[in-house]
Amino acid sequence: xxxxxxxxxxxxxxxxxxxxxxxxxxxxxxxxxxxxxxxxxxxxxxxxxxxxxxxxxxxxxxxxxxxxxxxxxxxxxxxxxxxxxxxxxxxxxxxxxxxxxxxxxxxxxxxxxxxxxxxxxxxxxxxxxxxxxxxxxxxxxxxxxxxxxxxxxxxxxxxxxxxxxxxxxxxxxxxxxxxxxxxxxxxxxxxxxxxxxxxxxxxxxxxxxxxxxxxxxxxxxxxxxxxxxxxxxxxxxxxxxxxxxxxxxxxxxxxxxxxxxxxxxxxxxxxxxxxxxxxxxxxxxxxxxxxxxxxxxxxxxxxxxxxxxxxxxxxxxxxxxxxxxxxxxxxxxxxxxxxxxxxxxxxxxxxxxxxxxxxxxxxxxxxxxxxxxxx
Amino acid sequence: xxxxxxxxxxxxxxxxxxxxxxxxxxxxxxxxxxxxxxxxxxxxxxxxxxxxxxxxxxxxxxxxxxxxxxxxxxxxxxxxxxxxxxxxxxxxxxxxxxxxxxxxxxxxxxxxxxxxxxxxxxxxxxxxxxxxxxxxxxxxxxxxxxxxxxxxxxxxxxxxxxxxxxxxxxxxxxxxxxxxxxxxxxxxxxxxxxxxxxxxxxxxxxxxxxxxxxxxxxxxxxxxxxxxxxxxxxxxxxxxxxxxxxxxxxxxxxxxxxxxxxxxxxxxxxxxxxxxxxxxxxxxxxxxxxxxxxxxxxxxxxxxxxxxxxxxxxxxxxxxxxxxxxxxxxxxxxxxxxxxxxxxxxxxxxxxxxxxxxxxxxxxxxxxxxxxxxx
Numbered sequence: 001x002x003x004x005x006x007x008x009x010x011x012x013x014x015x016x017x018x019x020x021x022x023x024x025x026x027x028x029x030x031x032x033x034x035x036x037x038x039x040x041x042x043x044x045x046x047x048x049x050x051x052x053x054x055x056x057x058x059x060x061x062x063x064x065x066x067x068x069x070x071x072x073x074x075x076x077x078x079x080x081x082x083x084x085x086x087x088x089x090x091x092x093x094x095x096x097x098x099x100x101x102x103x104x105x106x107x108x109x110x111x112x113x114x115x116x117x118x119x120x121x122x123x124x125x126x127x128x129x130x131x132x133x134x135x136x137x138x139x140x141x142x143x144x145x146x147x148x149x150x151x152x153x154x155x156x157x158x159x160x161x162x163x164x165x166x167x168x169x170x171x172x173x174x175x176x177x178x179x180x181x182x183x184x185x186x187x188x189x190x191x192x193x194x195x196x197x198x199x200x201x202x203x204x205x206x207x208x209x210x211x212x213x214x215x216x217x218x219x220x221x222x223x224x225x226x227x228x229x230x231x232x233x234x235x236x237x238x239x240x241x242x243x244x245x246x247x248x249x250x251x252x253x254x255x256x257x258x259x260x261x262x263x264x265x266x267x268x269x270x271x272x273x274x275x276x277x278x279x280x281x282x283x284x285x286x287x288x289x290x291x292x293x294x295x296x297x298x299x300x301x302x303x304x305x306x307x308x309x310x311x312x313x314x315x316x317x318x319x320x321x322x323x324x325x326x327x328x329x330x331x332x333x334x335x336x337x338x339x340x341x342x343x344x345x346x347x348x349x350x351x352x353x354x355x356x357x358x359x360x361x362x363x364x365x366x367x368x369x370x371x372x373x374x375x
Numbered sequence: 376x377x378x379x380x381x382x383x384x385x386x387x388x389x390x391x392x393x394x395x396x397x398x399x400x401x402x403x404x405x406x407x408x409x410x411x412x413x414x415x416x417x418x419x420x421x422x423x424x425x426x427x428x429x430x431x432x433x434x435x436x437x438x439x440x441x442x443x444x445x446x447x448x449x450x451x452x453x454x455x456x457x458x459x460x461x462x463x464x465x466x467x468x469x470x471x472x473x474x475x476x477x478x479x480x481x482x483x484x485x486x487x488x489x490x491x492x493x494x495x496x497x498x499x500x501x502x503x504x505x506x507x508x509x510x511x512x513x514x515x516x517x518x519x520x521x522x523x524x525x526x527x528x529x530x531x532x533x534x535x536x537x538x539x540x541x542x543x544x545x546x547x548x549x550x551x552x553x554x555x556x557x558x559x560x561x562x563x564x565x566x567x568x569x570x571x572x573x574x575x576x577x578x579x580x581x582x583x584x585x586x587x588x589x590x591x592x593x594x595x596x597x598x599x600x601x602x603x604x605x606x607x608x609x610x611x612x613x614x615x616x617x618x619x620x621x622x623x624x625x626x627x628x629x630x631x632x633x634x635x636x637x638x639x640x641x642x643x644x645x646x647x648x649x650x651x652x653x654x655x656x657x658x659x660x661x662x663x664x665x666x667x668x669x670x671x672x673x674x675x676x677x678x679x680x681x682x683x684x685x686x687x688x689x690x691x692x693x694x695x696x697x698x699x700x701x702x703x704x705x706x707x708x709x710x711x712x713x714x715x716x717x718x719x720x721x722x723x724x725x726x727x728x729x730x731x732x733x734x735x736x737x738x739x740x741x742x743x744x745x746x747x748x749x750x
Contacts, residue, residue, distance in 0.1 A: 024627070025627035026627070121629075124627065125627040125628065125629075182618065183618070184609060184612065184613050184617075184618075185609075185612035185613050185615070185616040185617055185618065185633075185634075185635040186604060186607075186609045186612045186613070188618070188633050188635050188636070189600075189603075189604045189612065189635050189636075189639055190604060192600070192633075192635065192636045192639055193597060193600045193601050193604070193639070195629055196596075196597060196600065196640075196643075197572065197597055199629060200593045200596075200597070201593075202577055218575045218576075221571075221575075222568060222571060222572055222575070222597065225564075225567070225568045225571065226568050226601065228564075229561065229564045229565060229568065232561075234559060234560075234561045237559065237560035237561045237564065238559050238560050238561070240560070241560040242559075242560055243557065243558070243559075243560065243563070243666065252399070252400035252401070252499065252500040252660075253500065254496075254500075254570055254574060254656055254660065257663075258560075258563050258567075258663065259560075260560040260563050260564050260567065261563070261564075261567045264564055264567055264568070265567075265571075268571075281629055285627075285629065288632075288633065291618065
């Protein structure tokens with residue numbers, strides 16, 4: 001096995017598209033941009049390209065670091081690099097910030113071409129199908145006819161799944177990790193509370209807070225705190241925080257007394273400091289809407305009938321946001337179609353967040369699968 | 376079996392205490408009041424009294440209705456009445472609003488005797504031990520030396536458990552339903568998000584919103600919406616709401632589109648319209664602090680060693696707020712002490728809320744247990 005090392009310094013790229021893109025919401029963006037990064041080298045046959053799809057709060061900076069920000073590691077740097085499970089000595093890896101994002105791609109923070117002001121809440125709600133469409137346009141420009149693999153966790157896994165349905169001839173392998181074929185009522189309920197926290201923040205200003213020089217940080221903070229509860233497992237929270245008190249904490253008040261409160265506030269404050277509230281709304285709505293079976297009378301197997309990819313589906317034992325049972329729904333629908341599918345249920349204490357972690361078993365499964373991907 | 380019927384019209388009572396009560400927070404209330412109701416008749420031996428302890432948002436109106444509000448049924452009316460599982464032909468039942476509540480007992484909405492203004496956030500955080508102490512003072516006045524039973528669900532069940540520890544000679548049976556011996560980190564995390572929603576609502580005004588003529592309804596609404604997610608089971612939400620859309624709903628926006636959103640908003644709005652935000656903070660903190668094992672080095676069995684009551688512990692299969700495993704912790708600690716304990720794990724789709732439901736198996740278990748309570 002080759003030595004594992006970081007891909008090193010990487011560069012954020014941006015591509016401007018001048019052909020309009022028609023979105024599911026019925027709106028067409030006449031011009032639009034995608035922020036992306038690439039790692040490794042596209043081979044002559046253009047057969048070694050791997051697309052990484054991000055989850056709710058992710059972006060295109062997936063691996064390596066920026067020369068002037070050596071500590072700003074990509075969010076999946078533990079997975080992607082020379083000698084790593086997704087080996088950049090072998091694969092040409094593409095990270096992309098989705099349409100509607102807030103990390104460089106066209107989204108609510110971008111200026112509306114008509115007004116010169118940020119789109120804000122007028123930016124259309126974007127769907128997983130829209131993202132696949134936009135990512136395909138990026139593939140066109142990069143000269144990639146078919147991805148060797150499309151890989152994603154959580155909402156990213158949903159995009160990998162949607163690729164195999166919408167553009168079956170353009171994806172040879174789909175790695176669908178910690179995902180679900182659709183949200184449950186409970187999943188939607190959590191998203192709803194998060195959205196309501198943002199929408200009812202007086203500084204949201206109907207999504208046009210930019211022009212007021214404020215940001216709905218209270219709502220965004222609550223949304224992220226709530227999100228974190230669903231990303232972690234009960235067991236892991238118990239082990240990591242339990243009922244531990246802050247040594248300096250007061251008592252009989254409503255300040256931070258328990259370690260878990262301190263953790264949530266830290267995570268919430270950090271996130272609220274940089275993330276865009278309209279993007280958060282949009283990403284959670286995309287999650288709500290994702291339901292490839294819907295147009296097939298609720299039959300996921302029928303929705304996946306035309307897929308031609310081979311699949312690796314991965315779930316984590318303590319993930320209660322998208323439990324292993326949800327991944328098995330995908331596996332069963334694939335098996336009904338006699339599609340090639342490998343399924344791994346990883347024992348991990350890390351809940352939904354496990355898909356981001358450097359777990360030996362998990363990474364070994366991905367490495368083994370990817371070694372067998374022909375390029 | 377006698378016919379089951381409503382206890383009929385009932386009256387809300389109020390008792391003023393002029394002997395101070397010293398609270399765990401180190402504050403003493405010189406004068407204080409408890410709102411309560413009673414159903415049935417105290418027998419000559421004063422041996423048939425049952426105390427009902429309420430949960431987070433409950434109160435003293437447990438059964439029957441008010442003559443001028445025939446639709447305002449008590450929250451446990453399905454359980455309590457003539458011929459019902461908790462039979463008022465046999466028992467004298469007492470409902471009480473806890474100290475710190477917002478339904479008539481002294482709490483944050485009450486006027487501070489020194490200022491004549493509402494206590495607001497200056498009202499001390501009250502603990503489960505404080506409630507037991509206050510309820511005991513009510514028992515003194517009513518001439519009840521020992522309760523035939525103390526009964527409660529959720530936070531109410533914690534009070535029943537605490538009674539057996541703090542005043543073992545004054546409770547003969549404890550019915551501890553859908554409870555836990557302490558909150559987990561995840562439980563505290565949900566409470567924290569709910570509190571933060573209230574505390575960061577600009578109309579909270581550091582807990583003194585009364586004097587500003589406003590109420591932090593946005594925060595309270597979010598807190599209640601989140602609470603409801605934890606009260607229901609995933610399965611029940613899936614069955615009741617699933618991914619059903621509102622027929623009149625728009626699409627590609629952030630309004631109410633899914634039925635589950637409509638349900639949560641309705642529940643949130645209703646609650647925010649009447650409940651006091653400071654009471655909500657206080658009740659959730661009482662939940663966080665509840666941990667009878669804490670003063671016994673974390674050993675729940677040691678905490679329960681001095682209890683003399685007999686116990687019925689009830690849990691519900693789909694309750695993920697306080698799962699059956701949490702009830703079994705209580706049962707195991709009781710068994711270690713060779714205390715008499717019956718345990719029932721009820722198969723129910725209703726999650727934590729099941730303790731409020733008219734489930735035949737559940738009510739049969741309570742009825743059977745209570746029939747054997749000597750009076």
